[in-house]
Structures are given as structure tokens and as C-alpha cells.
Amino acid sequence: MKFKKIFPFFILLFLCSISILAQNQLVIEADQSRGTINRQIYGHFSEHLGRCIYGGYWVGEESSIPNTRGIRNDVVQALKDIRIPNLRWPGGCFADEYHWMDGIGPRETRPKMINSHWGGVVEDNSFGTHEFLDLCEQLGAEPYISANMGSGTVEEMSKWIEYITFDGESPMAHLRRQNGRDEPWKVRFWGVGNESWGCGGNMRPEYYADLYRHYATYARDYGDNRIYKIACGANGGDYNWTETVMKNAAHHMQGLSLHYYTVPKDWNDKGSATDFDEEEYFNTVEKTLFMDELITKHSLIMDRYDPQKRVGMIIDEWGTWYNVEPGTNPGFLYQQNTMRDAIIAGINLNIFNAHCERVQMANLAQTVNVLQAVLLTDEEKIVLTPTYWVFHLYKVHQDATLLPISFTSNKYRQGDREIDAVSVSASKDTNGKIHITLVNADPKNEQRVNTRLPGASAGKVSGQILTSDKINDYNSFEQPSTVSVKELKGLSFSENTLLVVLPPKSVVLIAIE
Numbered sequence: 001m002k003f004k005k006i007f008p009f010f011i012l013l014f015l016c017s018i019s020i021l022a023q024n025q026l027v028i029e030a031d032q033s034r035g036t037i038n039r040q041i042y043g044h045f046s047e048h049l050g051r052c053i054y055g056g057y058w059v060g061e062e063s064s065i066p067n068t069r070g071i072r073n074d075v076v077q078a079l080k081d082i083r084i085p086n087l088r089w090p091g092g093c094f095a096d097e098y099h100w101m102d103g104i105g106p107r108e109t110r111p112k113m114i115n116s117h118w119g120g121v122v123e124d125n126s127f128g129t130h131e132f133l134d135l136c137e138q139l140g141a142e143p144y145i146s147a148n149m150g151s152g153t154v155e156e157m158s159k160w161i162e163y164i165t166f167d168g169e170s171p172m173a174h175l176r177r178q179n180g181r182d183e184p185w186k187v188r189f190w191g192v193g194n195e196s197w198g199c200g201g202n203m204r205p206e207y208y209a210d211l212y213r214h215y216a217t218y219a220r221d222y223g224d225n226r227i228y229k230i231a232c233g234a235n236g237g238d239y240n241w242t243e244t245v246m247k248n249a250a251h252h253m254q255g256l257s258l259h260y261y262t263v264p265k266d267w268n269d270k271g272s273a274t275d276f277d278e279e280e281y282f283n284t285v286e287k288t289l290f291m292d293e294l295i296t297k298h299s300l301i302m303d304r305y306d307p308q309k310r311v312g313m314i315i316d317e318w319g320t321w322y323n324v325e326p327g328t329n330p331g332f333l334y335q336q337n338t339m340r341d342a343i344i345a346g347i348n349l350n351i352f353n354a355h356c357e358r359v360q361m362a363n364l365a366q367t368v369n370v371l372q373a374v375l376l377t378d379e380e381k382i383v384l385t386p387t388y389w390v391f392h393l394y395k396v397h398q399d400a401t402l403l404p405i406s407f408t409s410n411k412y413r414q415g416d417r418e419i420d421a422v423s424v425s426a427s428k429d430t431n432g433k434i435h436i437t438l439v440n441a442d443p444k445n446e447q448r449v450n451t452r453l454p455g456a457s458a459g460k461v462s463g464q465i466l467t468s469d470k471i472n473d474y475n476s477f478e479q480p481s482t483v484s485v486k487e488l489k490g491l492s493f494s495e496n497t498l499l500v501v502l503p504p505k506s507v508v509l510i511a512i513e
């Protein structure tokens with residue numbers, strides 16, 4: 001009799017435990033720190049490739065598209081709105097064929113060249129050093145220049161630095177003044193060679209390390225401009241490259257790069273940007289999660305030669321790489337950008353935040369009209385992609401304190417494979433406001449994240465969400481707001497606990513103040 005009475009209670013208890021177990025458990029230590037998230041992690045990369053520079057930024061002073069000294073106003077404003085901290089230029093592979101002196105002086109007399117890597121088109125050099133540094137000033141972003149090591153010379157690189165940063169009397173400072181710029185610019189970030197293991201010269205790491213030391217010697221600090229030299233790092237999982245370059249040249253660098261692209265299929269047929277099934281979607285997310293392993297393993301090698309973490313890991317090319325949009329120039333790398341790309345961006349940025357002790361910069365490839373672009377343009381029209389909105393949400397992490405988390409995620413399964421469904425990052429800004437960014441990669445199931453924040457003072461909570469009906473939804477010139485940010489309702493924070501319900505395929509920002 002007695003048992004009969006308490007039986008329903010046991011059932012209820014059982015069901016409650018099941019539902020709690022089904023929830024993702026997140027603990028955020030709100031009064032502790034795991035370092036500072038360098039705002040440079042939210043950087044971008046723009047190459048002379050396809051319609052990135054020409055049409056993307058540069059339309060020329062005579063254009064009917066509103067511009068300031070030839071640079072599109074709409075693009076500048078959109079990038080300022082995501083607080084773009086830095087911009088890497090002029091390549092990529094293009095950097096190792098670029099001779100900067102071709103891009104200064106009166107535009108009509110600048111020599112033309114073939115952009116042999118990217119479509120074999122004519123590069124008329126109308127966008128050069130002055131235009132790039134003007135763009136950075138308009139953006140309020142720090143320039144990051146990749147110097148030509150592949151087909152250039154030490155003299156060419158060192159004269160470029162002198163031209164840009166020297167304030168006294170010298171041939172290069174004189175030339176700069178002749179070209180209309182009196183004051184030197186400040187350029188901290190200099191890359192010495194790009195993909196020197198591939199398009200930048202097909203070098204072996206031993207040879208590169210020696211050549212790097214040679215070039216780095218002549219990268220001078222003028223006045224108070226302190227150069228942060230970035231050596232060429234590995235192609236994905238080439239750990240021998242990191243080992244050799246760190247062993248032989250770590251003392252001469254401030255940063256070491258890493259390149260890794262997320263390619264859903266393989267390099268011959270990378271997969272469509274918009275037309276993919278769930279298996280291909282799963283592959284894409286699984287491949288992007290490899291970024292965490294890459295950073296961990298390269299960091300372990302760097303730790304052996306640089307235990308103080310003086311040398312930053314600079315992930316200066318990352319993002320998705322698909323087949324080009326049908327009918328477009330294969331050398332222009334123009335691809336659409338869907339909700340899948342937003343998921344990929346959110347996961348990667350959470351990974352970079354988590355490694356902020358070593359990762360000091362990252363640059364998404366390639367800002368406008370190329371690869372995982374945040375902006376697409378067509379003549380006077382502009383589209384903010386789903387990836388753009390992720391950078392919009394995540395900008396709150398810039399220069400914030402990374403909060404330690406412990407987290408066990410539910411799994412997202414495909415056949416007999418499984419990956420974490422949820423990715424998360426949390427930080428506290430200088431005003432004490434806590435921000436949590438979460439990604440639910442599972443396209444079919446919602447995820448409930450049971451969040452405890454010991455050390456947080458009770459406060460106001462608000463949320464924003466980026467999601468869409470279909471994982472391959474995108475913003476087009478005709479329908480530019482299919483994937484856009486909305487308010488996330490129904491949040492409550494009490495007794496340091498918060499339940500966040502993440503709809504399928506969503507990126508969420510929670511703010512607690």
C-alpha cells in the first residue's frame with residue numbers, strides 16, 4: 001500500500017533526473033581569469049584576389065558608389081560596426097609576387113602586372129600602400145603587411161618598412177613625402193613570407209628558418225614604431241615545420257603563423273557553399289573542430305622553445321573554402337555564405353578564445369567577396385553574411401578577460417560518428433559585464449544548457465540569437481535579411497543559475513550585467 005503511494009514520486013524523480021542528465025552542464029567561474037582575449041583574434045585578411053580589393057573596397061574616386069578617396073563607405077561602415085581590429089594585406093600567395101614600389105606614385109603611371117595566382121588577370125596597382133593605409137585609418141584597424149620573401153629581396157622589404165615608418169631624412173622617407181604623405185604611419189605587424197612551404201617558395205623548414213633570420217635582421221624599428229615580426233608557420237598539421245622553425249628562429253620572431261581552412265570534401269571537389277546534405281554539413285563541423293587539436297599540438301611544440309609564451313600564434317588564414325559559385329571565375333574564389341558558415345565561425349572563435357594565452361591574432365579569409373567573406377558586394381549593393389553577424393555578436397569578447405569554464409556537451413551524431421553539439425566561451429569586459437557565446441551545431445535538436453556562474457553577482461540578463469529555418473539559408477542581394485540577429489527571449493538568472501535553450505543550428509550571445 002505504502003509503496004503504491006510513493007511509486008509515482010519515484011517515476012517523477014526518475015524523469016527529472018533523465019531530463020537534467022540530458023542537459024548540457026556548464027560552470028563559469030565568474031570571478032576568475034584565464035587570460036585576456038586579444039582583440040586581434042577578431043582580425044581579417046584581404047588579398048588582391050578576385051573582387052576582394054577591386055569592387056570590394058576600391059571603386060576609385062570617380063565612382064558613383066559613395067566613397068572616400070576611392071574606398072567604399074558602406075564597406076568601411078560595416079567593418080567598423082564589427083570593430084575590425086586589424087587587416088592583413090596584400091596576400092596570401094599574391095604577397096610573394098607583389099613589388100610594393102609598383103603601387104606608389106601617380107596611379108596612371110603605375111606599372112601593370114599579371115596576377116598569376118588568381119585568375120591571371122591584370123593588376124593595375126591602383127590600390128597600393130597609400131590606399132591600404134588610408135583604408136586602415138578609415139576603419140580604425142591596425143595594418144598587418146605581408147612582405148614579399150618569395151620573389152622579393154631583403155632590400156625591398158627593408159625599404160618598404162623605411163618608406164612607411166621612418167620620420168627623418170632618408171631616401172625612402174623623402175619618396176613618401178613626394179607621394180603626398182608627410183608623417184610616417186605606424187605599422188606594427190609585418191609578416192615575413194606567406195606559405196613559404198608552398199606558393200611562397202616551396203621551401204624546406206630548415207631553409208626557411210635561416211632565410212627568415214636573414215630577412216628579420218633588416219626589419220628595423222624606426223622611431224617608436226616597434227615591429228612585431230610574424231614568421232611563416234605550418235600548413236595545418238605539419239608539426240615538423242613548427243618544430244624546426246621554433247628551434248632555429250624563435251628568438252628572432254614575435255609571432256608564428258598557422259593556416260588551416262575548413263574544406264567539407266577534398267581539394268579537388270570541395271563541396272558547394274549552399275547545396276549540401278546533412279552528412280556534408282556534419283563533415284564540415286567535424287573538420288572545423290580539428291582547429292582545436294591543431295592549436296593544442298602546435299602550442300605544445302612552441303611551449304618547449306618558448307615556455308613564457310612570448311611568441312604569439314597567429315592564425316592569419318582560416319575559414320571555409322568551397323567550390324566557387326557556378327558561373328564565376330574559378331580563380332576568384334567567390335562563394336556564398338550560409339547558416340553553416342555562421343556555425344563554423346562561432347565554433348572557431350570560441351576555440352581561439354579558449355587558447356588566448358598562445359593565440360594572439362587570427363584573420364578570417366577574406367573579408368569581402370572571397371572565401372568566407374563577411375561582406376558580399378555587387379556594384380552598389382552590399383550583403384552582410386551570416387558570418388558577419390557572428391562577428392557582430394562576438395565583438396564583445398575583444399580585450400575581455402577569459403573566464404574559466406568546465407563544460408560537458410551532449411553529442412551530435414551522424415551514423416556512428418559523434419561530435420560535441422555545443423561550443424561555448426565566456427568573458428568579462430572592463431565594465432564587469434559577462435558575455436557567453438554558445439553555438440548549437442546540431443541542426444535538428446535543441447540543446448538545453450544548464451549554466452551555473454559561481455562568483456557572479458545577480459543581475460540583468462539578455463540574449464541575442466542568430467538562426468534560420470534551414471542550415472543552408474543565406475542572405476542574398478534580393479533577400480538580405482534571411483539570416484539575421486534577433487532577441488533571445490525567456491532568459492532568467494537567479495541564484496547564480498541560468499538555463500539557456502539553444503534552438504537547433506544557432507549561435508547565441510548572452511549578456512549578464
Ligand code: AHR
Nearest residue numbers: 091092093094194195365
Ligand atoms: O586565401 C587564399 C589563399 O590560400 C592564400 O592566398 C594562400 O595564402 C592560401 O593558400
